[in-house]
Amino acid sequence: MNGILSRLNAVFAFGMWVCTGMTFLTFLVTVGIDMTRPHDLAIHNAKVSLARDPHGPNAKQDLASFTFDLEVDTTPLFHWNNKQLFMYLLAEYETHQNDINQVIVWDKIIMRGEKSNLQIKNKPLKYKFFDDGAGGLKENSDIKLTLYYNTVPNAGLLRIVKAIGGTSLALGDYASKRI
């Protein structure tokens, strides 16, 4: 403390301690906030076909496609310790081949300050909805579609939240008969 540099070091080190304390306090205040939000999801034009995944195996696989309407108001999620939301639409279903299938068909990043009240109409899928193998999606009557999101805080837990609601999709036979 008797030199200029040692005082500079002491002020900086103590300032960092105060900064740590503020950040930890922020974490404590915001960690208990309930981050689940309801959402409305509607599916249109669902069809299933047999196609070859250009980035996958050579054999043809079931490929589903649909458009969806999504209504979700994420404005309350952007409290002072949340800077980003990574939201994705997850299809979960069961086939004779696998008990658990999870396919992400669409995602979106919302930064703090961007439009957070989403009213999406007739949106096509962002990623192709391929099944693992053939015959799994055809005439599958219970494909659960739910919105999930990661909340990215300034300080705290990176949580995966399942939004309240969701919908179930029933698929029919292949759209084109030539296989």
Added chain:
Amino acid sequence: MVLALIQEAGDWLNNYMGRWWYVDYKGQARAEKMFQVILVLSGVIGWIYGFLTESMQNGMIVLGGGAALSSLLTIPPWFWLRPQEKELKWHEELDEDDPKLYPSWEKKE
């Protein structure tokens, strides 16, 4: 490189300007107390301000202001860091050739 230069400059100041450019013992305690109080206060105020304006950035800006203020008040050797200036007596300058200053094994022949 830059840090080494700053270190050099600080050492030079402390070695050659120490007689005029110093803080005394009680001044060090005072400096420590000053920056602790200023930083904690600015941290608390900044946190509350950030909470009210719902922005962590605002709180950190207030803390940065407190850090700048405490740096300004405690890092340069201001006169308030020398409360013992009047009572502190400096030793008279010594004659380097005085044989009493050196231990026997370093006696100059």
